[in-house]
Amino acid sequence: MLEKTYQPAEIEPRITAGWESAQAFRAGRPERADAEPYCIVIPPPNVTGSLHMGHALNNTLQDVLCRFERMRGRDVLWQPGTDHAGIATQMVVERQMAERQEPDRRTIGREAFLKKVWAWKEESGGTIVNQLKRLGASCDWSRERFTMDEGLSKAVLEVFVSLHEQGLIYKDKRLVNWDPRFQTAISDLEVVQVEATGSFKWDSSTGEELDLAALNKLLDKNPSGHMYHFRYPLADDPTRFIVVATTRPETMLGDTGVAVHPEDERYTALVGKRVVLPLVGREIPIVADEYSDPEKGTGAVKITPAHDFNDFEVGRRCGLDRINILDEHAKLTGDVPEGYRGLDRFAARKRIIADMHAAGLLAKIEPTTHTVPHGDRSNVVIEPWLTDQWYVNAAELAKDAIAAVEDGRTKFVPENWSKTYFEWMRNIEPWCISRQLWWGHQIPAWYGPDGQVFVARSEADAAKLANQHYGKAVEITRDPDVLDTWFSSALWPFSTLGWPEKAPEVDRYYPTTVLVTGFDIIFFWVARMMMMGLHFQKQVPFKDVYIHALVRDEKGQKMSKSKGNVMDPLVMIDEYGADALRFTLAAMAAQGRDIKLSKQRVEGYRNFATKLWNASRFAEMNECVRQRDFDPRSVEVTLNRWIVGETEKAAKEVTEGLEAYKFNEAAGSAYEFVWGVFCDWYLELIKPVLMGDDEPAKAETRACTAWVLDQILKLLHPFMPFITEELWAHMVEHGEKRQNILTLAQWPVLDGLYDEAAAEEIGWVIGLISEIRSVRSEMNIPAGAKVPLVIVGADKAIKQRVGRHEDTISRLARLDDITFEKAAPKGAAVIVAGDTTAAIPLAGLIDMEAESKRLKKEIAAAESDLAKMNAKLDNPAFVARAKPEAVEETKERKDELDGIIRKLSAALKRIET
RNA sequence: GGGCACUUAGCUCAGCGGUAGAGCACUACCUUGACAUGGUAGGGGUCAGAGGUUCGAACCCUCUAGUGCCCACCA
Numbered sequence: 001m002l003e004k005t006y007q008p009a010e011i012e013p014r015i016t017a018g019w020e021s022a023q024a025f026r027a028g029r030p031e032r033a034d035a036e037p038y039c040i041v042i043p044p045p046n047v048t049g050s051l052h053m054g055h056a057l058n059n060t061l062q063d064v065l066c067r068f069e070r071m072r073g074r075d076v077l078w079q080p081g082t083d084h085a086g087i088a089t090q091m092v093v094e095r096q097m098a099e100r101q102e103p104d105r106r107t108i109g110r111e112a113f114l115k116k117v118w119a120w121k122e123e124s125g126g127t128i129v130n131q132l133k134r135l136g137a138s139c140d141w142s143r144e145r146f147t148m149d150e151g152l153s154k155a156v157l158e159v160f161v162s163l164h165e166q167g168l169i170y171k172d173k174r175l176v177n178w179d180p181r182f183q184t185a186i187s188d189l190e191v192v193q194v195e196a197t198g199s200f201k202w203d204s205s206t207g208e209e210l211d212l213a214a215l216n217k218l219l220d221k222n223p224s225g226h227m228y229h230f231r232y233p234l235a236d237d238p239t240r241f242i243v244v245a246t247t248r249p250e251t252m253l254g255d256t257g258v259a260v261h262p263e264d265e266r267y268t269a270l271v272g273k274r275v276v277l278p279l280v281g282r283e284i285p286i287v288a289d290e291y292s293d294p295e296k297g298t299g300a301v302k303i304t305p306a307h308d309f310n311d312f313e314v315g316r317r318c319g320l321d322r323i324n325i326l327d328e329h330a331k332l333t334g335d336v337p338e339g340y341r342g343l344d345r346f347a348a349r350k351r352i353i354a355d356m357h358a359a360g361l362l363a364k365i366e367p368t369t370h371t372v373p374h375g376d377r378s379n380v381v382i383e384p385w386l387t388d389q390w391y392v393n394a395a396e397l398a399k400d401a402i403a404a405v406e407d408g409r410t411k412f413v414p415e416n417w418s419k420t421y422f423e424w425m426r427n428i429e430p431w432c433i434s435r436q437l438w439w440g441h442q443i444p445a446w447y448g449p450d451g452q453v454f455v456a457r458s459e460a461d462a463a464k465l466a467n468q469h470y471g472k473a474v475e476i477t478r479d480p481d482v483l484d485t486w487f488s489s490a491l492w493p494f495s496t497l498g499w500p501e502k503a504p505e506v507d508r509y510y511p512t513t514v515l516v517t518g519f520d521i522i523f524f525w526v527a528r529m530m531m532m533g534l535h536f537q538k539q540v541p542f543k544d545v546y547i548h549a550l551v552r553d554e555k556g557q558k559m560s561k562s563k564g565n566v567m568d569p570l571v572m573i574d575e576y577g578a579d580a581l582r583f584t585l586a587a588m589a590a591q592g593r594d595i596k597l598s599k600q601r602v603e604g605y606r607n608f609a610t611k612l613w614n615a616s617r618f619a620e621m622n623e624c625v626r627q628r629d630f631d632p633r634s635v636e637v638t639l640n641r642w643i644v645g646e647t648e649k650a651a652k653e654v655t656e657g658l659e660a661y662k663f664n665e666a667a668g669s670a671y672e673f674v675w676g677v678f679c680d681w682y683l684e685l686i687k688p689v690l691m692g693d694d695e696p697a698k699a700e701t702r703a704c705t706a707w708v709l710d711q712i713l714k715l716l717h718p719f720m721p722f723i724t725e726e727l728w729a730h731m732v733e734h735g736e737k738r739q740n741i742l743t744l745a746q747w748p749v750l751d752g753l754y755d756e757a758a759a760e761e762i763g764w765v766i767g768l769i770s771e772i773r774s775v776r777s778e779m780n781i782p783a784g785a786k787v788p789l790v791i792v793g794a795d796k797a798i799k800q801r802v803g804r805h806e807d808t809i810s811r812l813a814r815l816d817d818i819t820f821e822k823a824a825p826k827g828a829a830v831i832v833a834g835d836t837t838a839a840i841p842l843a844g845l846i847d848m849e850a851e852s853k854r855l856k857k858e859i860a861a862a863e864s865d866l867a868k869m870n871a872k873l874d875n876p877a878f879v880a881r882a883k884p885e886a887v888e889e890t891k892e893r894k895d896e897l898d899g900i901i902r903k904l905s906a907a908l909k910r911i912e913t
Numbered sequence: 914g915g916g917c918a919c920u921u922a923g924c925u926c927a928g929c930g931g932u933a934g935a936g937c938a939c940u941a942c943c944u945u946g947a948c949a950u951g952g953u954a955g956g957g958g959u960c961a962g963a964g965g966u967u968c969g970a971a972c973c974c975u976c977u978a979g980u981g982c983c984c985a986c987c988a
Contacts (some may be wrong), residue, residue: 002947004947004948005948005950006950193984193985193986227988229988244988245988246988247987247988292988293988296987296988297988298988299988300988301988302988310986310987368987369987370986370987371986371987416917416918417917419916419917420916420917420983420984423915423916423917423983423984424983424984427984427985519982519983520983523983523984550982576950587927587935587936588925588926588927590926590927590928594918594919594981594982595926596925596926597925598924598925598936598937600924600925600936600937600938601925601926601936601937603936603937603950604936604937604950605936606950607948607950607951608950609950610948610950610951611947611948611950611951613947613948614947614948614950614951615947615948616947617947617948618947618948619947620947621946621947622947664926664927665927668927668935671935671936672935679947679948680952683947687946691946770954773953773954774953774954774955776953776954777941777942777953777954777955778954778955780941780942782942782943783942783943783945783952783953783954784943784945811945814945865932868932869932872931872968872969875968875969876968877967877968877969878968878969879968880968881967881968881969882931882968882969883931885931886931886968886969889931889932890931890932893932
């Protein structure tokens with residue numbers, strides 16, 4: 001016997017264990033060898049991660065799809081795994097070492113450090129996988145992969161070497177986004193722009209004193225947000241100046257030119273002259289370059305080619321020197337005046353301002369709003385820095401990746417995300433893939449004594465190449481850098497299947513069916529998988545890309561620990577059960593929207609689970625046992641004919657919703673059917689049958705209830721796998737415990753069950769009961785009181801109907817007697833349900849004044865509707881041009897309203913006379 | 914500067930060309946033999962504003978006003 005209340009915490013671990021022992025999620029089950037494969041690769045969570053709401057949503061949706069397709073008989077592979085997450089993981093381990101006061105990584109060396117990271121991974125890396133299991137994720141866990149696995153590392157090696165051979169990976173010296181905290185290059189995508197606004201204002205022309213102490217105090221809090229105007233003296237006439245503006249004063253030490261627009265007449269005479277760079281004393285040229293905008297600042301711009309992306313280009317065009325003034329920590333270094341060397345960039349900034357002012361060369365300080373690049377992980381200001389790095393020629397690889405979406409080989413759902421994808425792909429920049437970290441795939445490049453580079457699959461191969469190159473054996477050293485984490489992620493759809501080995505899984509499951517992910521990683525991940533997949537497999541990595549919403553807090557902001565607005569999915573699971581959380585996420589996953597999650601919503605769906613639980617309890621108590629030979633087509637009792645038809649409708653809606661990735665519609669249809677139709681009506685309507693003594697009807701109804709409940713458990717299983725699996729096991733089949741598990745049961749494919757006549761009749765019963773209840777409530781007839789009902793002017797058909805459903809109507813509407821009369825008795829409340837009129841003849845119980853008021857209100861409402869119908873029908877254009885069905889519907893509605901008004905008016909008249 | 918969305922019941926959100934919906938919250942009644950994590954009934958919306966297209970617009974188009982996000986730039 002089922003417990004009275006559903007206890008998710010009690011059943012979930014048991015169900016999980018059952019799935020595991022049945023190996024229910026194994027791909028490539030022998031009996032499905034001929035089945036069509038269905039494959040999803042999981043967006044690999046960071047190995048350092050723990051489950052947040054975004055993961056919960058993402059994996060719930062994937063699981064819904066996988067369970068749905070598994071039940072439809074497909075050979076499902078949901079490929080799980082984790083990502084080594086270069087910077088994040090290295091950070092975690094370094095922080096741990098610092099906390100334990102152990103020597104830092106540079107002290108212990110690369111090899112020892114990597115050993116520690118692996119040890120950490122073995123110990124703590126499995127957290128998120130276990131959390132995914134608690135959510136119910138039906139991944140084939142036997143195939144779990146890690147981006148640093150031997151196999152996946154081999155794929156990385158193969159891809160790097162091939163792309164290098166093809167000239168699509170190359171080494172280049174150019175400006176990169178340098179993260180001074182982690183001392184590594186990062187890609188454009190890992191840079192986030194943070195707005196800075198200053199407040200300090202000073203102008204030398206006013207004669208006002210400059211309060212340096214106040215400015216410095218401000219700059220200590222936020223070094224950005226101000227524009228500084230500097231006077232640069234002309235070399236041939238130090239009494240004349242050209243004024244330049246900058247938000248980064250310290251970079252002036254690396255200036256190698258001043259640019260003006262070629263057509264800017266203010267400066268024409270100065271082009272070709274030189275200025276003396278203040279504080280440094282170096283003479284630098286004034287050049288003409290289109291980059292300079294006469295509208296902005298003073299129209300003259302200082303050029304620092306080694307520390308600014310635009311200036312780099314200007315310098316290249318005008319042949320200016322590049323002087324690097326920063327080291328890897330963003331401290332001043334190299335060819336800078338003695339006093340500045342070794343200063344931090346922001347300390348140098350203050351010092352420069354003070355020194356320029358002292359030299360009388362500071363013209364103005366004004367507050368401004370500008371964005372400052374920050375590292376997305378380190379949160380420190382990024383410096384453009386000139387270094388050697390490895391790049392992927394992304395523009396070349398993007399060509400087919402763009403075409404594949406244009407011609408529909410891969411489809412975005414919702415479709416308009418393809419615009420975002422195109423936008424970025426068509427303007428793509430070279431992808432900087434080298435990172436100055438230790439944790440990651442080390443770049444397979446070796447250098448000879450003179451710096452000549454040899455890229456090869458192994459050190460031995462590289463040595464061979466070097467020997468050929470030099471004509472003798474030489475010492476080679478390996479490039480210490482590792483690859484961007486997203487480089488290995490880009491290979492995920494085929495590396496996890498066994499490539500570059502000749503793995504049968506690649507043939508069977510690639511291209512994968514659908515990728516499910518959030519829009520925040522379209523560039524980071526989706527685009528790069530498209531490029532790599534197409535290049536190495538000649539086929540798209542996935543046919544569909546379903547982009548889901550981001551889970552945000554109530555203000556629409558991304559949930560984050562630092563903001564303190566996180567809702568922990570595991571806490572929700574503990575409190576309400578995994579099924580409730582999953583159902584909530586699926587029900588809210590409308591396309592293209594953000595999800596602002598609320599606890600009450602989860603609670604509501606927990607209640608839904610309880611409702612289902614109790615409906616099953618009811619079935620169990622009433623011995624509703626699934627019959628082996630039960631055929632829903634064969635039922636004879638009208639109620640049963642009706643419910644099998646409703647079941648078919650629900651099954652179709654859920655199926656169509658899931659096929660179209662409309663998770664919310666599928667979940668909504670299932671919810672409405674289970675609660676609103678099955679529980680609210682069917683189970684109530686059959687109670688008289690189950691308690692009656694019509695044995696054949698009883699037997700059919702029991703079998704039918706068991707059958708419908710089975711369909712319900714199946715339809716809900718993708719959304720609520722735990723409770724449905726538990727109830728499935730409880731429901732007796734052919735008089736014994738069930739042998740199979742729901743996860744591997746067959747999805748309902750129902751057809752031909754809908755019975756128009758049954759639907760009409762039960763609809764009539766429901767309508768009548770609802771009307772009686774409504775009138776009772778409005779007339780304040782005590783809920784417990786049983787009252788008689790008079791059916792007025794019934795024809796033979798209605799009399800027969802009433803006869804068939806008398807018990808049910810009496811029970812649900814709390815009646816003690818149903819009789820037939822030609823006219824409604826005096827002093828009765830009148831009920832109009834469709835074409836049936838009824839009355840509750842309890843003069844004593846009914847306040848006739850209230851009844852009169854109620855009738856008037858109902859008449860008014862009906863008349864208002866009727867007026868709308870009439871207006872439509874009186875409009876010749878509507879009758880002539882609207883769809884015939886629309887006109888027909890309007891007429892029907894008008895007739896219906898006419899009838900209602902006539903009956904209600906008659907009742908009203910009787911009261912008033 | 915370029916792009917993409919959004920504005921519907923007190924709250925959170927569906928609906929996207931033919932009688933305004935859900936969950937929660939609210940009101941009244943109900944220990945009715947599955948369920949008070951429940952039942953029954955009910956209140957509550959000129960679908961941001963203004964134009965237009967259409968027989969008909971919350972839904973399509975244009976504009977306005979707010980809000981959010983992405984990309985780029987920033988002397």
